[in-house]
Amino acid sequence: MILSNLRRHVLVPLSLTFLVLLGSFLYSAYAIRRNNISSALDQQYHEAQSLFNELLSIKSEWMIAMAETIINDPLLKQAMRRGDRAALYQRALPYYRRISGPDGITQFYFHSPDARNFLRVYRPQQYGDRITRETLRRAMENHTPAHGLELDSSGMLTLRLVIPWHDHAGLLGYIELGAEIEDTMRKLVSINHVDYLVTINKQLLERKNWEAGMIRLNRRPEWELLPDRVVASHSLKHIPDDIVRMLSRNRGGSFSGNGWKDATFDERSFAVKPFPLVETGGRVAGEFVLLYETTGITKDFYNFVLKIALLGLGICSVLFAFAWRILGLVERNLHSAQQKLADEVDNVNRANSLLELEVTERQRVEAELVHLNDHLEERVEERTRTLEAMSRELEQGRNELEEAYSELKSRQAMILHQDKMASIGLLSAGVAHDINNPIGFVSNNLEELRVYMSRLRHFLEAQQAITQSCAGPADLEALRREREELAIDSIFEDFDTLIGESLDGAGRISSIVKNLRSFSRVDDVEYKLADINECLESTINITHHELRYKALVHRQYGDIPPLCCCPQQLNQVFMNLLINAGHAIEKRGEITVCSWREEDSVFVSIADTGSGIPDELLPRIFEPFFTTKEVGKGTGLGLSIVYDIISLHRGEISVASRVGEGTTFTIRLSLDAGYGEKCDCQISEPPKGAPAQGDRNV
Amino acid sequence: MSEKPSVLCVDDEAPILRTLERFCRNEGIPVRSASSAADALALMEREPVDIVLSDYLMPGMNGLDFLNEVHSRWPRVSGIVISGFVELPAVASALRQGIIVGFLHKPWKRDELKALIKNASERCRGFAKEGAVAS
Numbered sequence: 044m045i046l047s048n049l050r051r052h053v054l055v056p057l058s059l060t061f062l063v064l065l066g067s068f069l070y071s072a073y074a075i076r077r078n079n080i081s082s083a084l085d086q087q088y089h090e091a092q093s094l095f096n097e098l099l100s101i102k103s104e105w106m107i108a109m110a111e112t113i114i115n116d117p118l119l120k121q122a123m124r125r126g127d128r129a130a131l132y133q134r135a136l137p138y139y140r141r142i143s144g145p146d147g148i149t150q151f152y153f154h155s156p157d158a159r160n161f162l163r164v165y166r167p168q169q170y171g172d173r174i175t176r177e178t179l180r181r182a183m184e185n186h187t188p189a190h191g192l193e194l195d196s197s198g199m200l201t202l203r204l205v206i207p208w209h210d211h212a213g214l215l216g217y218i219e220l221g222a223e224i225e226d227t228m229r230k231l232v233s234i235n236h237v238d239y240l241v242t243i244n245k246q247l248l249e250r251k252n253w254e255a256g257m258i259r260l261n262r263r264p265e266w267e268l269l270p271d272r273v274v275a276s277h278s279l280k281h282i283p284d285d286i287v288r289m290l291s292r293n294r295g296g297s298f299s300g301n302g303w304k305d306a307t308f309d310e311r312s313f314a315v316k317p318f319p320l321v322e323t324g325g326r327v328a329g330e331f332v333l334l335y336e337t338t339g340i341t342k343d344f345y346n347f348v349l350k351i352a353l354l355g356l357g358i359c360s361v362l363f364a365f366a367w368r369i370l371g372l373v374e375r376n377l378h379s380a381q382q383k384l385a386d387e388v389d390n391v392n393r394a395n396s397l398l399e400l401e402v403t404e405r406q407r408v409e410a411e412l413v414h415l416n417d418h419l420e421e422r423v424e425e426r427t428r429t430l431e432a433m434s435r436e437l438e439q440g441r442n443e444l445e446e447a448y449s450e451l452k453s454r455q456a457m458i459l460h461q462d463k464m465a466s467i468g469l470l471s472a473g474v475a476h477d478i479n480n481p482i483g484f485v486s487n488n489l490e491e492l493r494v495y496m497s498r499l500r501h502f503l504e505a506q507q508a509i510t511q512s513c514a515g516p517a518d519l520e521a522l523r524r525e526r527e528e529l530a531i532d533s534i535f536e537d538f539d540t541l542i543g544e545s546l547d548g549a550g551r552i553s554s555i556v557k558n559l560r561s562f563s564r565v566d567d568v569e570y571k572l573a574d575i576n577e578c579l580e581s582t583i584n585i586t587h588h589e590l591r592y593k594a595l596v597h598r599q600y601g602d603i604p605p606l607c608c609c610p611q612q613l614n615q616v617f618m619n620l621l622i623n624a625g626h627a628i629e630k631r632g633e634i635t636v637c638s639w640r641e642e643d644s645v646f647v648s649i650a651d652t653g654s655g656i657p658d659e660l661l662p663r664i665f666e667p668f669f670t671t672k673e674v675g676k677g678t679g680l681g682l683s684i685v686y687d688i689i690s691l692h693r694g695e696i697s698v699a700s701r702v703g704e705g706t707t708f709t710i711r712l713s714l715d716a717g718y719g720e721k722c723d724c725q726i727s728e729p730p731k732g733a734p735a736q737g738d739r740n741v
Numbered sequence: 742m743s744e745k746p747s748v749l750c751v752d753d754e755a756p757i758l759r760t761l762e763r764f765c766r767n768e769g770i771p772v773r774s775a776s777s778a779a780d781a782l783a784l785m786e787r788e789p790v791d792i793v794l795s796d797y798l799m800p801g802m803n804g805l806d807f808l809n810e811v812h813s814r815w816p817r818v819s820g821i822v823i824s825g826f827v828e829l830p831a832v833a834s835a836l837r838q839g840i841i842v843g844f845l846h847k848p849w850k851r852d853e854l855k856a857l858i859k860n861a862s863e864r865c866r867g868f869a870k871e872g873a874v875a876s
Contacts, residue, residue, distance in 0.1 A: 476798070479825035480754060483848035487760040490851040494767045553848050 049377075050370050057366055058359075065355040072351045076344055084303055084314050084335055091235050091333055092318055098227045099202060103190045106204040106220045109142050110188070114218055120210045123153065123161070132167050139164045142220075150201065150221030156214045158183060174219075177324035178205045182217055191323020192224065197256025198248045198275060200224050200241070200320060200328060225276055228331075232278050238313070238336070240282070241320070242272040242290065243329035272329060279334075283308035289315065290332075311338045452667045453683050460684050464615065471559040478556050486549035493542045500535055558584045573610035575645060575712075576600040579636055582617040590625045594634045594651070601639035606712055612688045619681040620649045620708050626672070627653025627706060643714045650707040656700040664698065746791030746865040747771040748858065751781045751807065752823070753799045761794060764854060778802035782810065790818060791865040792858060794845075797824035797832070805835055812840045817868045819861035823847060 113119065113135070122130035131153060139151045143165070151164035158179055160170045181189035182205040190204040201221045208215040232239060243253075250266055253273065257264035266273055269290055274282060285306045304315040314337045317330040415422075510522065526532065558581050583596055590596060617636075624634045632652035639646050656664060663669050665686040685708075689696045692712055700706040748770050750761040758774050765772035773790065775781035778801055781793070793811055797804040808820035821843040822832055835841045842864060843857040 476825040479847040480757065483825070484754075484756040484760045486848045487764065487851065487854075488756075491760065491763045491767060549848060 049374050050367065053370055054363070054366060058363060061359040061362065065352075065359055068355055069348065069352055073348055076347060080314075080337070080340055080344065081303060084316070084337075087235065087237070087335060088316055088318070088333060091231060091237060094234060095227065095231055095331070098230055099192070099224065102202055102222060102224075102227060103204060106148065106190070106202070106222060107188060107206070109138075109148065110204055110206045110218055110220055113138050114206060114208055120208070120215060123208070123215045124210060124212070128162050128167075128170070131162050132164060135162070135164045148220050148222045150203075150219070152217075152219035152221075153208075154179065154205075154217040154219060156183075156216050158217075161216060176203065176205075177322065178203045179217060179219065181205075181323075182207055189323075192320065192328070193322050193324075194243065194247055194328045195221075195256075196249065196252045197259070198243050198253035198273065199256055199260075200243070200275070202227075203323075228276065229278070236336075238278045238334040240277040240279070240286065240290075240332040240334070241275045241329060242269070242317075242332065243275045244272050244327070246271075247326075247328060248273065275329065286315070286332075286334075305337075306334070311336055312341050313337060449667070453687050456667050457684050457687055460615070467559070471556070475556045475559070478552065482549050482553050482556075486546055486553075489542050489545050489549070493539070496535075496538050496542070554584065570607055570609050572605040572607055573613075575603055575606055575608075575613070575647060576638055578610050578614050579617055579638065579647065582614050582621060583636065585614075586618055586621045586625070589622060590634065593625050593628050593630070594632050597633060597635040599635060599637040601637070603638055603640045603645050604714065606645055606714060608692055608712065609688075612691070616685045616688050616710070617647070617649070619685050623681060624649060624651035624653060624706070627651050627655070629654060632705075645712045645714060646709060647712070648707055648709045650705060652705040655702040655704055655706055656698070657702055661698065661700065665696075745770050746862045747773065747789070748792045748794060749781060749784065749790040750774040750794045751776075751778060751799070751804070752796040753777060754796070757796070764851065768855065768858070770858065778804075778807035778810075781807065785811070785815065785818075790815075792819045792821065792861045794821050794823060797822055805831060805841075808841050809835070817865070819843075819864050821845060821857055821861065823849065 116134065116138075119131060119134050122134055135151065135153070139148075142148045143151075149165065152160060152174075153162040153164070154174055155161045158174050160172050160174055163169055176193055178189045178191055178193060186207055188204065188206040190202065192200055193203050195201050201223055204220045206218050208218050228239060228241065231237070245266075254264040254266065262276070264273075268274060268282070268287065272290075283306070285308045289304055289306060306313045306315050313334045315332060315334050317332040319327045320329045320331050322328050511519065514522070579600070580598070583590075583598070621634065621636075628634075628651055634652075635648075635650045637646075637648045637650075660671065664682050667683040669683075686696060689710060689712075694710060694712040696711075697709050698706065699709070748765050750758055750765070750772060751774070752758045752761070753776055755776070758776065762772050762774055773784060773788070775784055778795070778799060781795070784790075785793075793808060795804040795807055799807075802810075804822050804824070808822065811818050811820055820841040822835070822841050823845040824832065825847040832841070832844050836844060842861055845854060845857060
């Protein structure tokens, strides 16, 4: 719809504009070309006119030259003076013959000074008539030669020259020469390639004279051909009707203005223009009509116009097609742009409605904001308080977590350690049974052996006493020698030592097993009344192998009552402290173990003469995994476990140390720690992890 | 005390049993031996015994159960437990109840055993005097 509209709206005026431009262009081209042709014709016309005048002038000069020759002939003068017409004719005739001819002079007059004709050389029988022609009148008036075109009675335009003729006695008369201009016109035609017509006004002619003259010149007189003039001469084969009509329309004068007339005949076209033939007196005798053939020019002109028209039409068509295409493109672009615009408008509408919604929402929120702003300070304060409280809670929670973490760490260490101890316990329970049986009968047999030996010695002594009293000296000497050789006396002396040492060895083995067993029963965590001094002793024995090369252990046990405790755990405490003490001693030192009672508490101290602990490390020694020993030697758990066990017993542990002098750990355990009810028996239950009774062969 | 009380030793390990027999012979104490609780009970049914020394860990019936039965059947017989364990709560409990009169750790000292036997012998003599007075 838009497409066709736009094309119609643009292409119709555009096409009209093209057509107007094309028309203007064609007209301009036509006018210019036509003007060019017209100018060319005008130029030719002027050239023809001036050539015509020039030819007439040349002819006049030639006639003057002829006349000069004639005028100076004395014989002619004499004959004229005498009035001898025959002699004059005789003498003038050779001149006439010489100058007359087709291009030459046709009339030769001698006139008397009173303007009467004395002799017509070309027609000697006619003379004596009065001559009234303008050229003669001018020559008589001015006494100088006069020449000019003049129409004669027969309708011929003749170039005439009248020269005054003098001799020594004065004016003899006048010599007149006349030449027809027909040949001049023919020359003009041959030079300029034009055709012509010469017309003469009828009112200046007499029909009879004119017709006679025409016949004399072998031309067909047609007096009635034109209404007001006659055609005196022409270069055409015949006078075409077209020209006749043209000349007929221009009655009583020349063609209007200087315009050219077109005429077509014999399939040829001509441009026609006349110029007036003026007699020397100023009277217009007729017209010299020039016909220029324009057949070729017209043809060229029409071809030119046709080419221009076709070219213009072609350009217009191309422009039209171009415009059509461009408009099509523009249409399509416009169409899509319009579509986009419509979409945009839709979007904008949607966005507008959204915006309106948002504006409403915004206003509502702003109102809320205003409301909120009013209470903001209050809320900020409230929030700050809440935040502070939360921050405190967080801090507290963090501290609790940290505590829980460190507790977990130490618990883990304890569990680790207790596991280890439990393994040792399990192992040592079996070992104790298996070792105690053989050790039992070994030591008992040794004791029985001692009984046997003592009986044997009694018997031998009794035997010797009897032998001494009843045997001979030689037998006694032999017995004494035998006794010395066999070292019987030293055997008896050594026997007690031997048995004693063997029994002591068996006892030590038994003691080791017992200590190991009593020490390692970690699974026995029950609280019971225990003798702390016994615990200390058993632990010292267990650590004996570790300490014996480094330290001398002093025992200063006080008189202390049984304490409700978990002896196994306390054993572990004592062992860790003793081993640490041993480690603190570099070469050789002393360890003093004390126990005493003070009011309702039992104290145990373990002091060493070791290297001591620097002050800056003292606060950290009970931290789990804190160690100053080289990697792989200590776990860093020992004192941490000590601390935890003492804490579980609701006791206290303190440390005093001096670098280079030694360290003392002091443990306080309360006699009334609040769990006395747990101590329901004096002898503990059998260990759960011990080998089951009755299911083993012993 | 001209007549010594008789002793019955019960242990599943022969060397220990022989050690105990050796001790009794050296001390001039009449001694019998059995390698299990069942054998011991059977022997006691045949012959009177004053003191029973029994190991704790034995196949079949253990020492305490055995002595418990002995105590219930022959209340005047003194029972002594010998054990390789350092501590035995059950033994302690039996001691308190009077089911046994003594407890001996393995390895034991000769003097300890001698003292235990002596105590038990006096107990037997006490029963004998009561019997004599009653008769």
